Amino acid sequence: MIAGGGFGGFYAARTLERVLPHHSAHVTLVSDVNFLLFTPLLPGAAAGTLEPRHVVVPLREELPGTDLWLGRVAGAEPQRGELIVDSLDGRRHELRYDQLIVALGSISRTQPIAGLVEHAIGFKTLADAIALRNRAISMLEIAETIHDAETRAEYLTFAFVGDLYPRCKVQGMRWVLLEARERVMPEVAPSLAAFAVRELRGRGIEIHTGVTIDRVEDRSLSLSDGRVIPARTVVWTAGVRAHPVLARCGLPLAEGGRVEVDRTMRVTGHANVWAIGDAAAVPDPARKGSMSPPTAQHAIRQGRRVARNVAAELGAGGRVRTFKYRTLGVFVDLGRHQAVASTLGIRWRGFPAWFLARTYHMANMPGTKRKLRLLVDWTVALLFSRDTAELGQLGNPSRLE
Ligand SMILES: Cc1cc2nc3c(=O)[nH]c(=O)nc-3n(C[C@H](O)[C@H](O)[C@H](O)COP(=O)(O)OP(=O)(O)OC[C@H]3O[C@@H](n4cnc5c(N)ncnc54)[C@H](O)[C@@H]3O)c2cc1C
Numbered sequence: 001m002i003a004g005g006g007f008g009g010f011y012a013a014r015t016l017e018r019v020l021p022h023h024s025a026h027v028t029l030v031s032d033v034n035f036l037l038f039t040p041l042l043p044g045a046a047a048g049t050l051e052p053r054h055v056v057v058p059l060r061e062e063l064p065g066t067d068l069w070l071g072r073v074a075g076a077e078p079q080r081g082e083l084i085v086d087s088l089d090g091r092r093h094e095l096r097y098d099q100l101i102v103a104l105g106s107i108s109r110t111q112p113i114a115g116l117v118e119h120a121i122g123f124k125t126l127a128d129a130i131a132l133r134n135r136a137i138s139m140l141e142i143a144e145t146i147h148d149a150e151t152r153a154e155y156l157t158f159a160f161v162g163d164l165y166p167r168c169k170v171q172g173m174r175w176v177l178l179e180a181r182e183r184v185m186p187e188v189a190p191s192l193a194a195f196a197v198r199e200l201r202g203r204g205i206e207i208h209t210g211v212t213i214d215r216v217e218d219r220s221l222s223l224s225d226g227r228v229i230p231a232r233t234v235v236w237t238a239g240v241r242a243h244p245v246l247a248r249c250g251l252p253l254a255e256g257g258r259v260e261v262d263r264t265m266r267v268t269g270h271a272n273v274w275a276i277g278d279a280a281a282v283p284d285p286a287r288k289g290s291m292s293p294p295t296a297q298h299a300i301r302q303g304r305r306v307a308r309n310v311a312a313e314l315g316a317g318g319r320v321r322t323f324k325y326r327t328l329g330v331f332v333d334l335g336r337h338q339a340v341a342s343t344l345g346i347r348w349r350g351f352p353a354w355f356l357a358r359t360y361h362m363a364n365m366p367g368t369k370r371k372l373r374l375l376v377d378w379t380v381a382l383l384f385s386r387d388t389a390e391l392g393q394l395g396n397p398s399r400l401e
Helices: 007-020 039-047 127-145 151-155 166-171 190-202 245-248 296-313 351-364 368-385
Strands: 028-031 035-037 055-060 066-075 083-089 092-096 099-103 105-109 120-122 175-180 208-211 213-216 222-224 228-229 234-238 239-240 273-275 329-335 338-343 346-352
Touching: 007 028, 007 099, 007 296, 028 338, 066 092, 066 245, 099 296, 127 151, 127 190, 151 228, 190 208, 190 329, 190 338, 190 346, 273 296, 273 346, 329 351, 338 351, 346 351, 351 368
Parallel strands: 028 066, 099 273, 120 234, 175 208
Antiparallel strands: 035 055, 066 083, 083 092, 105 239, 213 222, 222 228, 329 338, 338 346
């Protein structure tokens, strides 16, 4: 049984389908959504260059040999070998397992900042990305109806592409990037981060480092240096933290709330339970004494390895091995055909980095059909401007009168 159908869970299921002999085992994947969200492409969905459906991979389509069980994991009873799951209609189930792989991911890490939870939007799920896009467009539509420049500024404090909003163009839009550390993008070399900052500032994006947020209100946010920025849209992307459901799974937790595992990803004290990805404190083979960073790169490799380890436990060949992986590289897509990248010690910037990032993400998208859809979306985006339809009413049909 696999809990969670994200990068880790998906690749674990896919590898089990390949390495286990036919009909030798029953693989069940429990997930609260029936797709894998390809997070590196989420900004494309928010920006409108990619169709929302094209940044996800339908699990049923890509995992034909796995039994998909749609529901929300509420906890586990490892002593009894049971996973507790609430199905979509609210019924509670105790699902029996022989081997369990926990791959439940993480959630946005918030901080105790006044007004943050009430007023800011996250950027972790497909719903977050589409809500942000719809919000950006509706803010522009509202700003178009306001004559008072000061009030309009609150609506325009973030950027949006296009010349279709004449009044907004007159007053100008404002994107502000706030970073608590002294520099942005600590995961890339300082020279690449400096290139990215120059590129974004060149587009009129303000970047303020060494500053934190004291308070968020519906019409403004207050910074630690005393400044108040009038803004109605605040997007919170300050990292992730362990999924709270892990604390209800009866498993030992490491510092930070991730499940404690050894180098083979087996949970401490539980011979038949494994944990991977953002949900697990897997020792990082590249940095002694640290745990693996919460990245898709690591979750994918851990998923593949843990599947082979489970297959070995079930007697399907091979042996239980430790997780070995060194980060291949980092890509930061800056949009508008610009990116920075660092791969195997080589630094890339500008158009070559952007091309490399796109090629890499497309190569990693599972399934030929999905790859083609990306290619079509990207080609259309090259030829035409983005559309400005605000589709927030989707999913909220009006009631019959
Ligand atoms: C915007 C964004 C961009 C990113 N870009 C990159 C990148 O470019 N490169 C990179 O390497 N990493 C990137 N990451 C990080 C990467 O997405 C994560 O590290 C990776 O998804 C972790 O894989 P996982 O399997 O542990 O968790 P996830 O992929 O998050 O999967 C967890 C799964 O469990 C499901 N789930 C959660 N709770 C429950 C529950 N209670 N019951 C049932 N199912 C549940 C979720 O719906 C999800 O399908 C990005 C993350 C974000 C948010």
